[in-house]
Amino acid sequence: MRRVVATGTFDLLHPGHLFYLEESKKLGDELWVIVARDVNVRHKPQPIIPQEQRLAMVRALKPVDHARLGVEGDIFDPIREIDPDVITLGFNQFFKEDDLKRALQERGLRADVARIGRYEGPLASSSQIVGRILEERTRR
Ligand SMILES: Cc1cc2nc3c(=O)[nH]c(=O)nc-3n(C[C@H](O)[C@H](O)[C@H](O)COP(=O)(O)O)c2cc1C
Numbered sequence: 001m002r003r004v005v006a007t008g009t010f011d012l013l014h015p016g017h018l019f020y021l022e023e024s025k026k027l028g029d030e031l032w033v034i035v036a037r038d039v040n041v042r043h044k045p046q047p048i049i050p051q052e053q054r055l056a057m058v059r060a061l062k063p064v065d066h067a068r069l070g071v072e073g074d075i076f077d078p079i080r081e082i083d084p085d086v087i088t089l090g091f092n093q094f095f096k097e098d099d100l101k102r103a104l105q106e107r108g109l110r111a112d113v114a115r116i117g118r119y120e121g122p123l124a125s126s127s128q129i130v131g132r133i134l135e136e137r138t139r140r
């Protein structure tokens with residue numbers, strides 16, 4: 001059984017998220033998703049949707065076999081528990097593949113790292129959806 005781990009914030013689900021998860025699932029038999037905790041989203045504005053609700057929506061998606069919230073502390077703890085064969089990074093995730101590979105090796109974790117491509121859609125970005133709502137609903 002080949003296990004794949006995908007990660008992300010998944011605020012305001014869109015087809016780009018689905019593409020990332022479908023492509024991740026193709027790399028193995030079982031897809032595990034780690035959903036970022038609100039407190040750990042510091043690289044962009046806080047999510048609109050609360051973490052438990054983001055988790056519930058991700059868990060309901062077809063390619064997803066298991067979904068859980070990440071931890072607040074050491075992000076390698078859930079990886080140790082799941083023991084995946086592959087960890088996928090989305091096209092715009094800030095982690096560099098080589099840095100993540102090195103960090104895994106240093107901790108004795110065997111997972112490989114794969115980068116998934118971009119889905120090109122008119123509104124396949126959480127921040128663009130927020131921008132569009134503000135534009136459309138605040139116009140006088
Ligand atoms: C290997 C790995 C493990 C992660 N584990 C956690 C975790 O335990 N808790 C958490 O809040 N975020 C964790 N994250 C981070 C997020 O899920 C997400 O990748 C990060 O917030 C960037 O998200 P975005 O580009 O989807 O916004 C992990 C990321 C990676 C690459």
Ligand SMILES: Nc1ncnc2c1ncn2[C@@H]1O[C@H](COP(=O)(O)OP(=O)(O)OP(=O)(O)O)[C@@H](O)[C@H]1O
Nearest residue numbers: 008009010016020090091092118119124125126127
């Ligand atoms: N259009 C897309 N095509 C492919 N993968 C995507 C796309 N949008 C998001 N992803 C991937 O889905 C995962 C979760 O993404 P995230 O929650 O950061 O959404 P986002 O739409 O990129 O958010 P934001 O617009 O705020 O940066 C990440 O791995 C990300 O790279």
